[in-house]
Amino acid sequence: MSEGRQAYCEVELAGERLWLLADKAVYWPARKMLIIADIHFGKAAAFRALGVPVPRGTTTQNLLALDALLATYACDAIIFLGDFLHARAAHAAATVAAMLAWRARHPHLLLTVVRGNHDAHAGDPAAALDMRMADEPHQVGTLAFCHHPDTPAAGYVLAGHVHPVFHLRAARGGLRLPCFLLGPGRAILPSFGAFTGGHAVQPAVDERVYVTADAAIFAIPR
Template sequence: MSWAEAETTEEAPPEGEAIELAGARLLLDAAGALFWPAQDMLIVADLHLEKGSAFAVRGIPLPPYDSRATLALLAGIVARRRPRVVLFLGDSLHDRGAGVRLGDVERGMLADISRGRDMVWVAGNHDPDPVPQLGGMHLPELRLGPLTFRHEPTGGDAQGEVAGHFHPVARLVRRGRGIRRRCFASDGRRLVMPALGAYAGGLNIRDAALAGLFAGPYAAHLIGATRTYRIAHHACLPDR
């Protein structure tokens, strides 16, 4: 059975694909989030809220609904997982002014998501400073048990690192049909998260900037319609 056939015929695992990182059992959510059951924690990266309005300020018209779409996606994940903590791995806002530009609807959605749980915001390169409009706790990075959560992956060996920043995507061709999807990228030692933002682009996992993070074999955990699919890095194609 091909990957393309499996995407339409296989049922999703009840909890999501499980992987182990530095001894921690983590679940890959098909919507692009990571769930750590032992900590009752949901982890997401690179929402880039208000990217549309940032482009509009520069005279580049984009539909102004990216923040609403991204927060609706996040709200659905939170409703399914019901985490005690939501951890954001940086670039949650597209720029320093995005917190001010968030509309009333989007602020209300954030308030609903945060109700009854802790919100922890890790600094990114787009949003390095605490943003009062978001509430919650703001940190440069978070070390918890065997894992370290930060926005940008570090160089060299980083056992137990979970990061974002690169927006990994994987490209495949199946039965003559090109597929380019967001993905998790991991070698079992570090994990790079996909971007959750509606307007966030993607970097191919075969690109040197991403491939260079892994000392040995690594895999793309491709986001499908209802589940993720593990694809060895050498089975993925570089962008042309």
């Protein structure tokens, strides 16, 4: 990484020290845990099944991105904040085989999926992936892991669903960049998956925005 660029920003949420990663995930050092939202395995396959010509290889991209995180951060567990699978097309043999091969490379990891709206339609992942399934809110200490940001919970909510992006304005049009949106009671993570799109957000006065671009993350001044 170039000098002056940072791979993560450290924040304190509900008394816990968390790292917001430029790679569009959260790392919880005390638990050696990665937190990932909206990976949407099988989304491109679902579009192709409908006759929409979209790129192939998104499953491989997602798995390689996970491998890159695991090579960088000591990790015992991953929590997926919903929409692990996009649709029933994610159960296609080739997609499942790729995920099983990835799982075989990381047999020690404790994997938990908090069910999201797409998971409800797609069904649970293959049992051979050895993943724990949970309904929201899934509480770990002072943190509540959810898919929907507005889920009532006793702890500080970490959620996905929105696929937030921030419009960084410039002289010539500006950029739409994936972002983390942090408020007093919840944090919304950017979508991790390839080919997932984004929804522009406008932060409230009590919310902070951290955008990711070119393997770096930085806070937007309030």
